[in-house]
């Protein structure tokens with residue numbers, strides 16, 4: 708478990724009473740969550756419990772029906788706020804299809820810096836090459852993504868997401884589509900970002916990952932937070948019966 712301490716300053720992210728329904732189906736049912744600067748929060752829960760929807764609401768891909776989403780104190784769920792401005796402040800990596808196949812790996816990594824943040828090409832490429840070198844992929848900078856393994860692609864997608872220095876990094880099951888032997892390299896990268904102070908909210912089915920990397924684990928069930936606890940406590944002494952059942956089922960699989 709990480710030893711980083713949470714800041715007492717204003718949270719990077721604050722959710723208040725976040726609700727989202729699809730028709731009659733309430734998928735997020737009053738979510739309250741604070742994420743402090745440098746904190747790493749893992750969202751866990753059964754399939755369909757609302758983890759991805761929650762991440763998508765934070766990134767404004769999914770609009771909420773009720774409640775508030777504050778990014779460093781700004782209510783970004785206000786429909787008058789420009790979603791593109793908010794997304795420029797948040798890095799996101801999904802399970803699948805993160806890299807643009809028709810762009811080189813370096814162009815993928817530098818695209819947002821150049822287009823959204825207006826960093827001059829030479830400077831963006833210098834930074835991009837540095838990032839690719841940091842994950843051992845400098846030699847693939849000019850290659851297209853299909854030359855990379857799934858794990859290498861996900862790592863490139865993760866450095867692309869942090870290339871613009873986002874205030875918050877959202878990771879949605881970034882290892883789920885990978886062959887087991889490729890999972891470790893992606894986890895190692897996320898761990899190093901966590902240790903470097905990146906603020907992360909990640910949905911994961913990998914309990915070992917949540918346990919090792921997250922400061923806090925938030926257990927969702929049917930769109931509600933059942934337990935929100937420091938990672939060690941969550942796994943070693945969960946308070947809620949439903950958490951114990953979830954973990955027992957998980958260990959039995």
Ligand SMILES: Nc1ncnc2c1ncn2[C@@H]1O[C@H](COP(=O)(O)OP(=O)(O)OP(=O)(O)O)[C@@H](O)[C@H]1O
Nearest residue numbers: 729734752753754755756757758759760761880910
């Ligand atoms: N656009 C949508 N329209 C209708 N229902 C949706 C939509 N998006 C999500 N849902 C439903 O919301 C529920 C929560 O889905 P979500 O993907 O957030 O769960 P999850 O916890 O991330 O699941 P998984 O672990 O399988 O990824 C599911 O029942 C899903 O079918």
